[in-house]
Amino acid sequence: MNKDSILQINRAYKFHNDLHRIIVTNNNSLLLRNIDESKYQSGFSWVMHPLVAYGLGLFNGQRTIADVYGILNLENRCSLDNFCDLVSKITDNPECFYMSLSFGKIEIPKFFLSQYDNRGYRDIMEGININQMLKNLDVESHRLYVPTNYTIMNTIACYTDCVYCYADRSHSSCKSLSFQRILELLEESSAIGINAVDIDGGDFFMYPQWYELVLAMHQYEYDPYISTKMPLTESIVEKIVSADIKQVQLSLDSTNVAELGKMLHVEESYFKKIKKGMDLLELNGIDMIIKPVITKYNDSTKG
Numbered sequence: 627m628n629k630d631s632i633l634q635i636n637r638a639y640k641f642h643n644d645l646h647r648i649i650v651t652n653n654n655s656l657l658l659r660n661i662d663e664s665k666y667q668s669g670f671s672w673v674m675h676p677l678v679a680y681g682l683g684l685f686n687g688q689r690t691i692a693d694v695y696g697i698l699n700l701e702n703r704c705s706l707d708n709f710c711d712l713v714s715k716i717t718d719n720p721e722c723f724y725m726s727l728s729f730g731k732i733e734i735p736k737f738f739l740s741q742y743d744n745r746g747y748r749d750i751m752e753g754i755n756i757n758q759m760l761k762n763l764d765v766e767s768h769r770l771y772v773p774t775n776y777t778i779m780n781t782i783a784c785y786t787d788c789v790y791c792y793a794d795r796s797h798s799s800c801k802s803l804s805f806q807r808i809l810e811l812l813e814e815s816s817a818i819g820i821n822a823v824d825i826d827g828g829d830f831f832m833y834p835q836w837y838e839l840v841l842a843m844h845q846y847e848y849d850p851y852i853s854t855k856m857p858l859t860e861s862i863v864e865k866i867v868s869a870d871i872k873q874v875q876l877s878l879d880s881t882n883v884a885e886l887g888k889m890l891h892v893e894e895s896y897f898k899k900i901k902k903g904m905d906l907l908e909l910n911g912i913d914m915i916i917k918p919v920i921t922k923y924n925d926s927t928k929g
Contacts, residue, residue, distance in 0.1 A: 627714035632742040634687040638666035643754050645771040646764040648679035654847035655822045667735035676759045683751040687742040781828035785856040786890040816846040823848045831856045840869040858903030873913040880924040889923045
């Protein structure tokens with residue numbers, strides 16, 4: 627690795643402020659959209675010593691390896707050549723990198739560093755007080771002090787009445803979170819570095835303010851995973867496109883009208899409506915995921 631190489635941390639990663647240590651994890655979900663999934667680790671949260679994070683954070687797209695070596699004052703600990711060799715092991719690395727230090731093992735996700743891509747300076751340590759963190763250091767416990775993700779249940783309303791559903795909707799007195807409170811939660815989530823907020827229910831499109839919710843989530847760089855059993859009309863699909871939703875999961879359990887009637891308690895025209903919605907999604911370039919639930923009613927290969 628050339629000492630004059632200018633490197634940066636993979637934009638798919640972030641350092642999460644966990645009060646008493648750093649957590650290296652994925653960046654906010656919306657920011658991962660345009661990054662090749664094969665070029666980053668996903669679904670992880672690893673403890674990192676704050677001093678290690680500080681050193682790695684110096685690779686911000688503005689400094690050479692030699693610059694970082696000098697800032698860390700490593701002359702009496704290792705040669706510049708050895709430091710370049712170490713950096714090369716976490717640059718475009720196709721596998722995770724593990725190293726044991728005096729305070730324990732550190733784990734570096736794959737493709738951690740790369741050549742600077744001319745997309746601007748990035749301070750991955752912004753807002754993190756290393757000195758305060760070191761006063762009450764904890765690099766041993768597994769439970770997070772500050773969560774990295776959570777789920778909002780915004781509605782229990784459903785279009786179908788599935789025989790296999792675990793939800794008890796008989797209690798109509800259940801009070802949902804107000805839309806204003808959800809907006810406050812999103813703002814709070816961004817402030818403490820949460821990288822993903824998921825939405826559960828209930829059916830996503832049965833929530834009256836689903837469109838406004840998606841816009842608000844995108845404002846804070848969250849990309850919700852959207853699942854529905856609701857037939858999608860032209861007006862709904864137009865809003866999906868307008869809200870910059872790229873993917874929808876359709877929970878379609880069968881193409882057999884009789885089976886759907888038994889399982890979901892829906893009208894005979896249900897599948898025809900679902901198919902029309904699928905055609906509209908395809909026409910508008912929206913990716914679809916079909917996810918069925920297999921039960922005794924639909925476990926046959928016969929259509």
